[in-house]
Amino acid sequence: MKAVVQRVSRASVSINGQVHGEIGQGFLILLGVGPADSEADVAYLVNKISKLRVFSDDQGKMNLALAAVNGAALVVSQFTLYADTRKGNRPSFTGAADPVLGKRLYEAFLSKFAQTGCPVAHGEFGADMQVSLTNDGPVTIIFDTEEQHAG
Numbered sequence: 001m002k003a004v005v006q007r008v009s010r011a012s013v014s015i016n017g018q019v020h021g022e023i024g025q026g027f028l029i030l031l032g033v034g035p036a037d038s039e040a041d042v043a044y045l046v047n048k049i050s051k052l053r054v055f056s057d058d059q060g061k062m063n064l065a066l067a068a069v070n071g072a073a074l075v076v077s078q079f080t081l082y083a084d085t086r087k088g089n090r091p092s093f094t095g096a097a098d099p100v101l102g103k104r105l106y107e108a109f110l111s112k113f114a115q116t117g118c119p120v121a122h123g124e125f126g127a128d129m130q131v132s133l134t135n136d137g138p139v140t141i142i143f144d145t146e147e148q149h150a151g
Helices: 039-050 099-114
Strands: 002-015 018-023 026-032 062-064 072-077 120-122 129-144
Touching: 002 039, 002 072, 018 072, 018 120, 026 039, 026 129, 039 099, 039 129, 072 099, 099 120
Parallel strands: 026 072, 072 120
Antiparallel strands: 002 018, 002 026, 002 129
């Protein structure tokens, strides 16, 4: 499972010209699911991201987590995080999970993240979406659950 987490001052996702989800301060999370991913990967990522200390404290140091700043998360499914660009100029997406597994784990991620107590907005799995954001910092951090298994 891969996630690109951007600290934002605001973010929104629209579908067919209508805002589907929006947040103020918090994280925009682009989430990709791979074929070997499981509920354990969901739990790992939610734990890591929800406790990620990248918001400024009183001394201006990145020391506070999402809940400490009353932040929210906007989660958008992003199978293109599994793009393989090694050959040619047209990426292959065969490394992404099939849509059934992808949707199940995306929805599990939304549910598990909501259990942290932070508000969660989201896009729609498989939809053509337009994402708007103001990256704060900029702060962008990439997570890959395969790295937890590497040694």
